[in-house]
Amino acid sequence: MSGLKRRKNSLFVKKPFLASGAGNPDDGLKRSLGPFDLLLLGVGSIIGAGIYVLTGAAAASFAGPGVLFSFVIAGFACVFAGLCYSELASSMPVTGSAYIYAYSTLGELPAWILGWLLVLEYGVAGSLVAVGFSGYFVSLLASFGVVVPTALSTPFVQSLPAAGGYSFVAGGGVNLIAAGAVLLMATPLLFGLRNFALVNSSIVLLKILVLVVFVVFGFSSIIPDHFTPLIPENEGGFAYGWQGVFRAASMIFFAYIGFETVSTAAAEARKPQRDLPIGILGSLAVCTIIYMAVAAVLIGIVPFRELNVPDPLALAVDHIGKPWLLFFVKVGAVIGLTSILMSTCYGQSRIFFAMARDGLLPQAFMKLHKKHQTPWIGTIIIASCMAFAAGALPITLLGDLISIGVAATFSIVCLSVISLRNSAPEIERPFKVPFGGFHIRGYWIGYVPAFGIFMCLFMITPLILDLATKAMNGNPLPVYLLLGFIGIGALIYVFYGHKNSKMGADEGRLVQGDIKPAGEVHQ
Known part of the structure; x- marks a missing residue:
């Protein structure tokens, strides 16, 4: 077989399933997390900017009171992906x-x-x-009379209300508060997962308490007229109407990604086959209930057109007129969002750890600290890049980019369930997606993963159309960023990942007869 053909085949060489299922004991990561830790990890990842920030932006720019339907639609789409994650995570409890x-x-x-x-x-x-x-944080400091200059708390690129939604303009500041927060919150991850789990569990419990208090005290201040009309008449583009409801759903779709963070901790779970489904589906169910309750109270207190602010919950409490509650919510939001910063940095570092282990990224991403056994170099690199984006880009643009990535990721995961059911039907699956499936020419297609793929595509269609419209109307920045991101990834894979892939190298030696097939190695 020629070298060219070997390289072409290696593009689709598969990691041996048994090797994955074995958990890669040489990774050096400790199995220290139980079901409650995983549940809190998921809840801590889900409850964050989606409810504290983007609910207001989605209502003000797109859906109005109809944002309640947006949460239902987004949550419904995530259920199918969550079921697929549960089957794969229980079958392959490994980092990555x-x-x-x-x-x-x-x-x-x-x-x-x-x-x-x-x-x-x-x-x-x-x-x-x-x-x-x-x-x-800036709002909290203002409560003590400390005024942070606008140039230090607004991104270089800013989003402004415009016909059909919003547009982007270049500003004169850099959000150094956001950038510094990333670097500060990534620091505990350098000193061990046990420290992270303890800190995260405490923060998550406080965060839930803050939201519960907000709902309890805010319920009596709801003004029923704020829900009329429940779905405002469309004002062009994706501004309100059912178009806006679905556009808002695509914007807040990413707010449910916390259950996926649970699966990145598979190699550090004590009993992954039992604990991962509990963490994934449990966190999704708990957070959906919390999201709906908080969103209903928020919309009921503040007219939706006033909610396009960075701190909508604080604005709602200000309408209630309880100073102690306003302070409590601000403090809770500031502390609560710190757990999300740690969770996202943790998840990204573990994914790059797995990719570096396979040779697709530089080995620095899998280098463990001698004392704390954490991928410290990779964590520092990732946190630095996150800090740069936080300082330069607005929350609406970041939300759109994330939702595209989430929908594509969920679709591939659903497709993976279908593929594995057909290629390895005999393996043990402690958790299986329900409702079965159907066969086309002997190929099994599950109802749940198939509908999960459909829902993901359905979710991002309004978002893609909106970005295309913005590009044609003179706001191409989101499209440029997305294409640039794709291009950078392609260059890294072509010039480094594919050349250094350990699985690709093994396949080349296999063709030459130097090594045994993976199936023989693990028998």
Whole structure:
């Protein structure tokens, strides 16, 4: 076989499933997390900028009170992806999450694409959360009479209300508050997962308490007229109407990604087959209930057109007129968003750890600290990039980029379930997606993963159309950023990942007869 043909085949070489299922004991990561830790990890990742910040922006720019339907639509779409994640995570409890799932079922190139898309889901998500953190932190400082200069708390690129939604303009500032928050919150991750788990658990409990208090005290201040009309008449483009409801759903779609963070901790879970489904589906269910309650109270207190602010919950409490509650919510939001910053940086570092282990990224991303056994160099690099994005880009643009990455990632995960069911039907699956499936020419297609793929495509269609419209109307920045991100990923894979891939090298030696097939090695 020629070298060219070997290279072409290696694009789709698969990571041996048994090797993945074995958990890669040489990684050096400790199994220290139980089901409650994983549940809190998921809840801590889900509850963040989606409810503290983007609910207001989605209502003001797109859906009005109809944002309640947007949360239902986005949550419904995530259920199918969550079920698929649960099956794969219980079958392959290893570090790397969806990246490993794709590598074991679809091959190297799809795995690389998915791993690179996860940068949008984790790295960019962390930047978005930092921007939300900045808004509440500046508001909290103002309560003590400390005024932060606008140039230090607004991004270089700013989003402004415009016909059909919003547009982007260049500003004169850099959000150093957001950038500094990323670097500060990534620091505990350098000193061990146990420290992170303890800090995260405490913050998550406080964050839930803050939201519960907000709902309880805000319920009596709801003004029913604020829900009329429930879906405002369309004002052009994606501004209100059902068009706006679906556009808002695509914008807040990423707010549910916390359950995916749970799967990145598979290699550090004590009993992954049992604990991962509990963490994934449990966190999704808990957070959907919380999201709906908080969004209803928020919309009921403040007219939706006034909610395009960086701290909408604080604005709502200000309408209630309880100073102690206003202070409590601001403090809770600031502390609560810190757990998201840690979770996203943690998830991204573990995914790059797995990719570096396979040779697709430089070995610095998998180098463990001698004392704390954490991928410290990779964590520092990732946090620095997140800080740069947080300082330069607005929250609305970051949210759109993340949702595209999330939808693509979820689709590949659903496809991986279908592929693995057909290629390895005999393996043990402690958790299976329900409702079965159908066969086309002997190929099994599950109802749940198939509908999950459809829902993901359905979710991002309004977003893609909106970005295309913005580009044609003189606002091409989102499209340029997305194409640039894709281009950088392609260059890294072509000039480094594909050349240094360990699986690709093994396949080349296999063709020459130097090594045994993976199936023989693990028998």
